[in-house]
Amino acid sequence: MKKAASLIEKVAFAINILVAFFLLITCLSSYLNFQIIPIFSALSLFVPFLFILNFLFMIYWVFKRKRKLFLSLLALVIGYLGFGPFYKMGDETKKAQSNDLTIMSYNVWGFNKNEWIKEPNIGNKIISFIKKEDPDIVCIQEHSRIRYKQLSQYPYRSETPQLSPRTIQAIFSKYPIIGNGSLELPNTVNNIIYADILLGKDTVRVYNLHLQSFSIVPKAETLSNGEESEKNYKRLVSTFAKQLEQAKFFAEHIEKSPYTNIVCGDFNNTQFSNVYKIVKGDMQDTFLEKGDGFGRTYNLLGFPLRIDYIFAEPKVEIVSHKNFDEKLSDHYPVMATLRLKSHQ
Template sequence: MKKATSIIDRIVYAINVLVAVLLIITGILSYMPFQIVSALSVLSLVVPFLFALNILFLVYWGIKLKRQLVLSLVAIVLGYLMFGPFYGLGNNDVPQKESSDLKIMSYNVWGFNKNGWMKEPGVGDSIVQFIKKQDPDILCIQEHARTRHRQLKQYPYRSETPYVKKRTIQAIFSKYPIVNNGSLDLPGTINNIIYADIVFHKDTIRVYNLHLQSFKIRPSADNFSDGEKSERTYKRLVHTFSKQLEQAEIFREHFENSPYTNIACGDFNNTQFSNIYKIVKGDLQDTFLEKGKGFGRTYDFWKIPLRIDYILADSEFEVLSHQNFDDRLSDHYPIMATLRFSSHE
């Protein structure tokens, strides 16, 4: 009996070593501004599972009072130090708005359901009503539908993806004057990044609206269980990571030359465990990590609460609140943050 138990423990420990090493390697790779091994970049999508498995191994060895628990304990601690928290302990309280405060929303609206992906009637109009109810000062929309601006009259200023090229349409709506705008023409893709320079009281701030390369994978067991489909899915994941990395570097180069205080919003199509996120974020504040609550889900993939939409702000802003909404009107969920511009205090 002891021999059988020993063999089982060896097998468990071998799996434990693999899972712990994968978590640590993924953490190291998230700091690399390039892809060392393309295949390993995909691991950033499963970091929560790697954490969960290491916790299970920690509990397993703890119950058995075995020193093997040290491996997973070290992996969890190192993982936390490399990735940071991914569960928010904030609350949903939104402070009373002052004149120096700025409410900004980011929302991938899926074309306001113009292609009928959601079968409920009037989804596009419901999205408009939701936006009007929340009433952000600045609204960053990904996968916009140009005609919808007619229903958003509370915003006298807007900037959209230019007509000249076939792109998914991004839009920035503002209650404050837009004095300059532009588009980063990402190569070899329909995705896009736009920006707008907005006069906020006596200052000018620059708002970026990002929509990075999409995976174009619908949640389906066949995509990962069927051999041929699984291989195609894997190749698509690797290609997407490569394009996102290129796009993140284009953004970062443009961002470094911005003369203004900056906010970056949008659908990054990747998690906070990736080097793509870290390149875009740089020294910016992630409003969810500052004031968010729970897992911060912005997208459902096989019922997994992924956070792939972000609001990032320069340190000149104080993050007062961050909200994740549960309104299911798109394949993404909207997010909103309240920021206070320190120069106005």
């Protein structure tokens, strides 16, 4: 019996070492602007699972009264310090002022034009939702040009150029747009657009990002064993490499922006990735500042992931952040209330 118990502990510790290593190497990889080994980029999708597994191993060794618990404890501490929280208890929101700016980011999945959601009038329900929340600025990914007439409360808009062979993005604004542009990311249908928006005496540049898509539906069948699984793994690796290239492209562009910057969009990647860190730079993540819960904007195999974001420069005060539970797309919308320091 003692030999069997000893063997079980050795096997458990071997697995523990592997799980702790994966968490630590994924944490390290998130700070690099290149891929060490492609699979480490893919692991960024599963960081919450790695945290849970390390926590369970730590509890197991505590129960066994073994010093082996310190391996997972160390991995958890380093992971938390490196990644930050993926669950927020909710910070107290400040009282909104009339001159605060509300901004929403929403991947609307083409307003369900392909009827992926088998319910009637999904597109109109999305429009009704936006009208109800009534943000000052709306950044839409996977837009449909014909819908702009339904958003008549926004007199200003900027969209992906008509002749650009890309998924359509749009920025709708209640404030004048005095300049706009498209980054025209190379070799992809995804893209980044921006609009320079006049807020009284201030001008802010709002970026709307839609980074490289996976082009697979993350279900158990698509990740099952066999040839299909191998194809999907290669597609994941290729997608992460492309996202990294796009993040660097964006970082070079925003560095030259003459205005206060706000960044919205669907990154198709988690906060545990180097893609997230490169795009974020020294900006504030509105969820980390004022969010609550997991901040879920997408479900992966039923697990909540945060892949849609709103960032703002440090000179912008984050008043509030809200995640919505509207199942009208494969993504869930997010909205933040911001206050420019000049408006305080």
